Amino acid sequence: MTTVDTGRSTAPAAGAREWQPPFTVGQVLEAPIFFTPDSVRAFATLTNDSNPLHHDADLASATRFGGLIASGTQTTGLLLGSLANHIFPENASLGLDCSFRLRKAVPADAALIARWTVRSIIPKPSLYGILVELDGGLVDPKGAVFVEANATIAVMPHEALKRPRPT
Template sequence: MTTADTGQSAAPATGAQEWRPPFIIGQALEAPIVFTPDSVRTFATLTNDTNPLHHDAALASTTRFGGLIASGTQTTGLLLGSLANHIFPENASLGLGCSFRLRKAVPADAALIARWTVRSIVPKPSLNGVLVELDGGLVDQKGTVFVEASATIAVMPHEALNQARPT
């Protein structure tokens, strides 16, 4: 991410550059998330989710959903995972907490948007980084919300991961 993307000025040209958080408060982060019947079945299988709504198209077509739906594990995992592309490879991060509300079933053929908005950024000297709180969700092009979320992540320079453990 460039400094133009974050609204921050570049670090001074003298000596080593000072690390700066890659986000600003209010910044929106988006990534496309595409579901397919095969990805829904595969993800459910990998996570030992045997719910037929994720595997059996014939049975799922007779339900109120009208077809296969993605598991909550898949929708929330991909939503949370979408944050990584906004952080790496320039920075390191650690997930500290998250919560989700599943509002609407995600069809197995959905093309959605993972959208996060930076709510706060708080310095965390013990990590040589910051704590970032975000609100987010999975939405479609019309703005229909399928999943609501909030997350707290620690973001820091890669070197911070190599420091000795605090005692």
């Protein structure tokens, strides 16, 4: 997809330096994501997920998964949360939309990669920033896909959060 120019300026107030969007179309953003049996149990506990596949190693080892697996809440939360390190501390962001498809169970000892590709960048003058549409997923080093995702986030300079929305 291409960037859409609305023709409306996202220029800063007088005297401020011009803000530059931190992404380009086609850019790939990656971050390592590590799971451990302890983190899988702790995350499931924090989210009130009592599924024994996240807590009971003996039970889980007797299933087709062969051991503990991470909850979908943990895998999708870490994937979406991985975007933050590509934005902060230089910029602010707001999550606007996301969808996930869980393709494979994530073993409790997995070392995966959160990978996002910038699909489009759209100016958003009402937020003094841009909308970034991304396609992503959790993959292993060999390329096996565990989670597929799409997200739309608003990205802007921090000072934009203090400004009123234009009318």
